[in-house]
Amino acid sequence: MAVKNFTKKSVKGILTLLAVSLAFSASAAQEILNTSYDVSRELFVTINPKFQQYWKEKTGEDISVQQSHAGSSAQAAAILQGLKADVVTFNQSTDIDVLHQKGNFVSPDWRKKFPNNASPFYSTTAFLVRKGNPKNIKDWGDLARSDVKLVFPNPKTSGNARYTYLAAWIYANEAFKGDEKKIKEFVSKVLGNVVVFDTGGRGATTSFVDRAQGDVLLTFESEVNLIRKEYGTDKYDTVVPKISVLAEFPVAVVDSVVKAKGTEKVATEYLNYLYSPAAQDVLASFFYRIHDDKVKVAYAKQFPELKLVSVESVFGSWKDVNDKHFATGGILDQLLRQAKQ
């Protein structure tokens, strides 16, 4: 008898709970998830409220934008395994390509869906050094010196680090006029000078700033300047080399998810908003290089001129890069081995 009563009570309780939660979810605002790369937290914390306001003014609806941050390959893997992301804002196009190849989460022509090859902003690899630049690091060549210790994340797990590796290669390609033996020697020396390989961009920042590892941190120009702003212009200096890699930050709507959730319109509008002057202004204030001509002018002083070389122009397609360099047993692994010897 007691058991029967208990079951009746618990069934009642469960039903009430269900009804309450359903009522809550019905009245809750629409929600989209922006799955992004590691070091873009502060950026979207600033942009998202602006978009919420813009959307409210435009349609009168409430929208809530959730964020997820991790290494961009890890994020892509998460989406492949079921993370319901409405939009992705990554730092490499390969991670969006894989969303198309392995399960058709995005359409094959995602690059054409938004201006500038679906890149609202771009950046490059720059250096962060200790105040006063005690080791006198001026350009890529200095990174191969035996008395210089470097910090940047693991190229196997971080898109940020892959750009660093490619940028070093690009520099060497120009400096040694395509002599592959010399290029490999240079990149190998650079890899050998690394003190610690963290899994992501922020991990590397922590190692350099909090744990005082290394003489120079190699990361996106945006992150370099952000660290300087955050931790004090009196502690660190920025060094922008004369030549570096063009790092485009592509964005895409995850079609399969938005179609199922019914958030296609707001997701597309969210990404379009990143091209609007208001958002471009925020991006520039976070030290990302932008395409909007008018906003560019106001921020011109904080972006030194340098030669930006695209990955495709030196290495061919991103697929070639991954197969030749970053895959197991590829050039990266060989050079790491060389560096140990």
Next chain:
Amino acid sequence: MLVTKKSLRVLPGFTLSLGLGVFYLSLVVLLPAITLVLQSLQISWDEFVFYITDPRLLSSFRVTFLAAGIATVLNLFLGLLLAWILVRYQFPGKKLVDTLIDLPFALPTAVAGLTLSALFAQNGWVGQLLVPFDIKISYTFIGIILAMVFTSIPFVVRTLQPVLEDLSPEFEEAAETLGAKKRQIFLRIILPHISPALMIGVALSFVRSLGEFGAVIFIAGNMPYETEVVSLMIFTYIGEYNYPAAAAVAMLILITSLLLLLAVQLLQNYYGKRHSRR
């Protein structure tokens, strides 16, 4: 016939609990293990050999097994010492220390790794004391051992504690009256008694250390060929969307762990028979 065919069980509901137990075990242990095996079977033998003979992976095996081995030896002595103190001595704050032993279990391993790396970095509280001696802990091989010791020591302590508590004092007292020295009492009477539990604790500690990811990667340095562990290699393969390779490597670790635990079980049985024959 008055004799019933149904066998009498001492435990009521034995068949049901056995069934539920096996079902749960299958869900939690067997299903993931089978999935792992199926995933790893997706690569051809040649590909498998290619990955297994990759020098970077082989180095990571060397680093992981060596660090786990050293950490386990350390845990053997430290764990035994800790368990002994907790069982044999009374002191203020004993309950607190006893609870703290479970801290590595309760703490997310990433938090453990972060705090250890902060503590032992050259500008950390402990790390800066070691700088004059030119000893580096964070971002070196020693850091890996430290992380492994931290996360695996509860295994040794917790498996030893009940056995030590159970140890009735009469054997030791008898030995003392017969003139045995303290060292002889420990080696001849106490150690054989606790060695099965000790072996299991040590084996669990080793197996746990093999697979430790979160605590290790923050303090390790992750330099390929030097301080890169197998769990990071698996993570890397997954990052390359190379699930079969990741599963293959994971399966190797799994098989090693299972073989080790099996060996310990067999040794225990052997010891158990020896003991009971007396």
